Amino acid sequence: MSPQSGPPRRSRPGKPYRRPKKDPVRILAFEALRAVDERDAYANLVLPPLLRKAREDGGFDARDAALATELVYGTLRHQGTYDAIIAECVDRPLREVDPPVLDVLTLGAHQLLGTRIPTHAAVSASVELARVVLGDGRAKFVNAVLRKIAAADLDAWLERVAPPYDEDPEDHLGVVHAHPRWIVSALWDALGGGRAGIEDLLEADNERPEVTLVARPGRSDPGELVAAAGEESALPGRWSPYAVRLTEGGEPGALDAVREGRAGVQDEGSQLVALALANAPLDGPDRRWLDGCAGPGGKAALLGALAAERGAALLAAEKQPHRARLVERALAGNPGPYQVIAADGTRPPWRPESFDRVLVDVPCTGLGALRRRPEARWRRRPEDLAGFAPLQRGLLREALTASRVGGVVGYATCSPHPAETRAVVEDVLGEARKGQGVTAEWIDARPLMPDVPALGEGPDVQLWPHLHGTDAMYLALLRRTG
Numbered sequence: 001m002s003p004q005s006g007p008p009r010r011s012r013p014g015k016p017y018r019r020p021k022k023d024p025v026r027i028l029a030f031e032a033l034r035a036v037d038e039r040d041a042y043a044n045l046v047l048p049p050l051l052r053k054a055r056e057d058g059g060f061d062a063r064d065a066a067l068a069t070e071l072v073y074g075t076l077r078h079q080g081t082y083d084a085i086i087a088e089c090v091d092r093p094l095r096e097v098d099p100p101v102l103d104v105l106t107l108g109a110h111q112l113l114g115t116r117i118p119t120h121a122a123v124s125a126s127v128e129l130a131r132v133v134l135g136d137g138r139a140k141f142v143n144a145v146l147r148k149i150a151a152a153d154l155d156a157w158l159e160r161v162a163p164p165y166d167e168d169p170e171d172h173l174g175v176v177h178a179h180p181r182w183i184v185s186a187l188w189d190a191l192g193g194g195r196a197g198i199e200d201l202l203e204a205d206n207e208r209p210e211v212t213l214v215a216r217p218g219r220s221d222p223g224e225l226v227a228a229a230g231e232e233s234a235l236p237g238r239w240s241p242y243a244v245r246l247t248e249g250g251e252p253g254a255l256d257a258v259r260e261g262r263a264g265v266q267d268e269g270s271q272l273v274a275l276a277l278a279n280a281p282l283d284g285p286d287r288r289w290l291d292g293c294a295g296p297g298g299k300a301a302l303l304g305a306l307a308a309e310r311g312a313a314l315l316a317a318e319k320q321p322h323r324a325r326l327v328e329r330a331l332a333g334n335p336g337p338y339q340v341i342a343a344d345g346t347r348p349p350w351r352p353e354s355f356d357r358v359l360v361d362v363p364c365t366g367l368g369a370l371r372r373r374p375e376a377r378w379r380r381r382p383e384d385l386a387g388f389a390p391l392q393r394g395l396l397r398e399a400l401t402a403s404r405v406g407g408v409v410g411y412a413t414c415s416p417h418p419a420e421t422r423a424v425v426e427d428v429l430g431e432a433r434k435g436q437g438v439t440a441e442w443i444d445a446r447p448l449m450p451d452v453p454a455l456g457e458g459p460d461v462q463l464w465p466h467l468h469g470t471d472a473m474y475l476a477l478l479r480r481t482g
C-alpha cells in the first residue's frame with residue numbers, strides 16, 4: 001500500500017501559540033549589555049538609570065536590582081571565557097553570530113556556569129528572553145546552544161577550552177580567569193612571582209570591590225560614618241585612618257556626611273596616595289599644593305581637607321571642563337582655601353616653581369581598576385599604552401617644573417603596567433640627567449604608608465587588589481633638586 005492510499009492522516013493539532021513571558025530582570029540586563037556592546041557605554045554608567053526607571057515603573061524591587069546588576073557585571077567580566085565556550089557550541093565563527101543573539105547567549109552562559117540559578121530555570125529564562133527580544137526563530141537557536149552548554153559544568157568546560165597550563169600558562173590563565181592574554185602577561189610582569197600570586201590577582205579582579213568611604217578630615221570622622229551606616233555593616237578601613245568599609249554594600253548616598261560632601265566614596269588605595277603625598281617630609285614652606293589632574297576630584301577633596309588642616313591652599317586643575325565641574329562639586333565646602341580651574345597640565349597657566357606639593361594622577365589604561373569596570377579589560381588594547389605615554393611624561397615633566405626646589409611631586413596611576421609606572425618616571429628623571437629638564441630624586445614612599453605590608457622593593461609603591469584589597473594604584477614620590 002502506497003503511503004498515499006492509506007487512511008487519511010489526522011493532522012496533529014499545532015501547539016497553541018503562547019506569548020513569551022516577560023522577565024523584567026533579564027530584559028533590563030539584556031538592554032544594559034546591548035548598550036555596552038553597541039554604544040561602547042560603561043556598565044557602571046548605563047545600569048543606574050535603567051534600574052531607577054525600572055523601580056519607578058513599579059514591580060522591580062531591591063532583589064531584582066541586585067540580580068540584574070550581578071547578571072550584567074558577571075556576564076561582562078567573564079565574557080572572554082563564555083565566548084570560548086559558546087564558540088564550541090555553534091557551527092560558525094562567533095563574529096558571524098548576530099551581536100544581540102550573542103548577548104542573550106552570554107547572559108545565558110553566565111546564568112548556567114557562573115550563578116546558582118538552576119539549569120532548567122537558566123535555560124528557560126534565556127529562551128523566553130530570546131523570544132521577547134529576538135523572536136521565536138532565533139529563540140530556538142538560543143535553546144539549542146544553551147542546552148549544549150548546560151551539558152557540562154564550568155570546570156569541565158574550562159578543561160576543554162583552555163590550553164593546558166604547562167603548554168601556555170598565559171593563555172590558560174586568560175581563559176580560566178577571564179582576562180585577555182596580553183593583560184595577564186602585563187600584570188604578571190608587574191607582579192612577578194609564580195602561579196599562585198597571579199591567579200590570586202586575576203581572581204581579585206573578578207570580585208566586586210567593597211564600597212569604601214573616606215571621612216574627609218576636619219569635616220567628618222570614621223566614627224560618624226560607622227554609626228550612620230550601622231556597626232553591623234561598616235568597618236574601619238584596613239590602612240587609611242579616614243576609611244570606612246561598607247561590608248554589605250549599601251547606599252553611600254543615603255548617609256548625611258556623603259550627601260553633604262563631608263565624606264565621599266573613595267578606594268583606600270587612592271586615600272593612601274593622597275596621604276603619602278601630604279605626609280612626605282618637606283623642608284621650608286608648606287603652603288601651596290597642586291593637583292594637576294584632578295577630575296573627578298576624589299583625591300583633590302582629600303588633599304583639600306588635609307591642606308586646610310595645615311593652613312595650605314590647594315589648586316585643583318583638570319583639562320576637561322565638565323570634569324572640572326565635578327571637582328568643584330567634590331571640593332565644595334572645603335574648610336580651607338582652594339581653587340578649581342580647567343587647564344591643560346602639559347601647558348600650565350601657573351608659574352614654574354610655585355608649589356610645595358604637587359600630585360599628578362595621570363590618565364592611564366586603568367588596568368589596576370579592572371574590578372570596577374567589568375567591560376574595560378575586553379576594550380583595552382596594548383596600543384593604548386603607547387597612546388598615553390607622551391601625555392604621562394608631559395604631565396610629570398610639568399609637575400616637576402611646577403614644584404619649587406625641595407618640593408615634593410607624586411606621580412600616580414591606577415595601572416600597575418610598568419610602561420605607565422616606573423618607565424615614565426625613569427624616562428623623565430633620565431632626561432633631567434641629560435640636562436633636558438629639572439632634576440629630581442626619589443623619595444622612598446613606603447614609610448609613608450605605615451603598616452601596609454608587601455609594598456615592594458621601593459622606592460616607589462605598588463598596591464594590589466589581592467594583597468591590599470585596594471585598586472592597583474602606583475605611586476612614585478620625587479623631590480625636585482634643581
Ligand SMILES: C[S@@+](CC[C@H](N)C(=O)[O-])C[C@H]1O[C@@H](n2cnc3c(N)ncnc32)[C@H](O)[C@@H]1O
Pocket residue numbers: 270292293294295296297298299300317318319320323343344345346361362363364391
Ligand atoms: C586618573 S584621572 C584623575 C583622578 C583624580 N585624581 C581623582 O582622584 O578623582 C586623570 C584625569 O586627568 C585629566 N586629564 C587628562 N589630560 C589632562 C591634561 N593634559 N591636563 C590636566 N588634566 C588632564 C582627565 O580628564 C582625568 O580627569
